[in-house]
Amino acid sequence: MTSKKFRAPLAVALLAAAPLALLALPAYAAGPKLTKGVNNALADEQKAYVANDFKTAADDIAKARAVDGRTPEDDYWINKIDINVQIKTNNMAGADQDAEAAADSAAMPPEDKTEMLRLALILANNQKHTDKAVTYAKALQATNPTDAGVLSQITVAYFNAKDFPAAQGVVQKQIDAATAAGKTPARDTLQNLLDVQVAQKDEAGAEKTLEQLVAGYNDPKDWTQMIDVTITSKGIRDTDIIWLGRLLFQVGATASAEDSNLFGQTASHATFFGDALVAQQHGGTGFPDPTARADADKKTMPQQIAAGAKQSGIYNAKLAEALYSYGMYPEAEAAAQLAISKGGMTDPSEAPMVLGQALVAQGKYADAVTAFGQVTGGGPATPRITRLWVDYAKVKQNPPAATAAAAPAK
Amino acid sequence: MTLLFGFAPFILFALLSRLSADLALWLAFAAAFVVTIRDFVESPSLRLLDGTSLALFGLLALIRGFVTPELSLAIVRAIVDGVLCLAILVSLIRGRPFSLQYASQNSQHHPHWPLPAFLRVNQRISLVWAISFALMTLADSAVAFLSLPLYVGIAVSVVALAAAVTFTLLYPALAAERLAR
Numbered sequence: 001m002t003s004k005k006f007r008a009p010l011a012v013a014l015l016a017a018a019p020l021a022l023l024a025l026p027a028y029a030a031g032p033k034l035t036k037g038v039n040n041a042l043a044d045e046q047k048a049y050v051a052n053d054f055k056t057a058a059d060d061i062a063k064a065r066a067v068d069g070r071t072p073e074d075d076y077w078i079n080k081i082d083i084n085v086q087i088k089t090n091n092m093a094g095a096d097q098d099a100e101a102a103a104d105s106a107a108m109p110p111e112d113k114t115e116m117l118r119l120a121l122i123l124a125n126n127q128k129h130t131d132k133a134v135t136y137a138k139a140l141q142a143t144n145p146t147d148a149g150v151l152s153q154i155t156v157a158y159f160n161a162k163d164f165p166a167a168q169g170v171v172q173k174q175i176d177a178a179t180a181a182g183k184t185p186a187r188d189t190l191q192n193l194l195d196v197q198v199a200q201k202d203e204a205g206a207e208k209t210l211e212q213l214v215a216g217y218n219d220p221k222d223w224t225q226m227i228d229v230t231i232t233s234k235g236i237r238d239t240d241i242i243w244l245g246r247l248l249f250q251v252g253a254t255a256s257a258e259d260s261n262l263f264g265q266t267a268s269h270a271t272f273f274g275d276a277l278v279a280q281q282h283g284g285t286g287f288p289d290p291t292a293r294a295d296a297d298k299k300t301m302p303q304q305i306a307a308g309a310k311q312s313g314i315y316n317a318k319l320a321e322a323l324y325s326y327g328m329y330p331e332a333e334a335a336a337q338l339a340i341s342k343g344g345m346t347d348p349s350e351a352p353m354v355l356g357q358a359l360v361a362q363g364k365y366a367d368a369v370t371a372f373g374q375v376t377g378g379g380p381a382t383p384r385i386t387r388l389w390v391d392y393a394k395v396k397q398n399p400p401a402a403t404a405a406a407a408p409a410k
Numbered sequence: 411m412t413l414l415f416g417f418a419p420f421i422l423f424a425l426l427s428r429l430s431a432d433l434a435l436w437l438a439f440a441a442a443f444v445v446t447i448r449d450f451v452e453s454p455s456l457r458l459l460d461g462t463s464l465a466l467f468g469l470l471a472l473i474r475g476f477v478t479p480e481l482s483l484a485i486v487r488a489i490v491d492g493v494l495c496l497a498i499l500v501s502l503i504r505g506r507p508f509s510l511q512y513a514s515q516n517s518q519h520h521p522h523w524p525l526p527a528f529l530r531v532n533q534r535i536s537l538v539w540a541i542s543f544a545l546m547t548l549a550d551s552a553v554a555f556l557s558l559p560l561y562v563g564i565a566v567s568v569v570a571l572a573a574a575v576t577f578t579l580l581y582p583a584l585a586a587e588r589l590a591r
Contacts, residue, residue: 013548015492015495015496015544015547017544032526033526033527033530034525034526034527036589039525039526039527039589040589040590042525043525043527043528046517046520046522046523046525047517049520050516050517050519050520077522077525077526080522081522084521084522
């Protein structure tokens, strides 16, 4: 009872004392006392800046710089404020100069540190001031940043300084964090890793990352790059090249002239006239015009399908390939199924592979993944090409969310 | 001056509370609503003082009207003073004194606003208001818990409020004059 009686007055007394206690708090210290002339010039700059009058704002900054007896705090504030004026007037070199001076200043208050270092890092990267950028990157890293944009800039700094292990360390940490959280690493993070791996000539790592990129983000440009890398695989067969070409056209990537030529020539040589025709439509040259032969062949498809039941597995697998190339996907699916059920293949990878491709083309992605899972044998490059088709089916099944934009390492 | 407008609900409450605590609370709540809406239209962000006044007077009006009608005027006044004092203290501890929110909306668009001198002026104004409310809390609590006469509380409130208003009106001009010299 007695303690209750005193509780309210005690609380009141504490509250009454609080304003005075506040005077001792660091938050109450309103920063440095700027020299009068500097303060007034900067106050004028603020008015001009918010009125979008950057010329006057720059003049006010010049007035502040001309004040005699400036303190380091004055210079810090002048530089800090001038960064925005320089950016607004597109003078990135000037902005960088200000940001570096501010970030290097002993007068920089601790609460400004992270933001000022971030700005100085971005601008130093922009101006290719590699040594400075690395200094800021290291200082920022010490603050354990989690912001993707900041981490990307730190990676850029190390990359430009050719400190690839450090750059890779930063990127790998981001990837590990995303993986641990059950998320796909950000596109730009993977792109940064790829750039670092390419710079280190880590081909195996780069290919793995590229595969992660296509699987995670389904960007046609990445697919083009991935397919270009895969096509150089050792021991790649003609059939593999045709399957890669189909994937290239399926994902909607822009095929280079070399790619279209290679796919067209390979398909023409293998008498897959439908595929050769598609390659020709994408600008492929260097092989006989397949139009007439494709038209004639396509006309015979109903008879060939009808004969399928009495024919071997190999026949039906080849028929499925032809049907796919003519865009007759349901028929290709049926023929491939028939080929699998008949068996007796010389190449066990062919029928399930075409089946998967036909299913993807029909939007039956889950079934396609199952079909690709049945692919065995083939050549040395076949498993990798199969994996790419699986990646595509999966990414179509679960399209990636919009990705955050951040500057890539290059 | 705009800052004083933010205190309108409290001033209205302080003036009318002797007449009827309930009437004073409801009218202060209505005033807080009008001020909040008006300010919200001006800039789509809720000012600390507006939000606190709105919630405080609304809740107290409901509590005194429907939950504990026996709550004495002195206790109600002490609660109002105490809560407003706390709100101002929190703004100061966060390094963004509440009075900053009443500065020109236009200047707030500068990426490095406010300059240290301007922040210091606002810290002092906010601190004076915090001290003023702390004194009012102390006086009204003394009336509520130590059975001091009510006029003591009223007298302290009038003096503290007058001092804070005078300081708010005079100090910024004085500080600007000092900087211009």
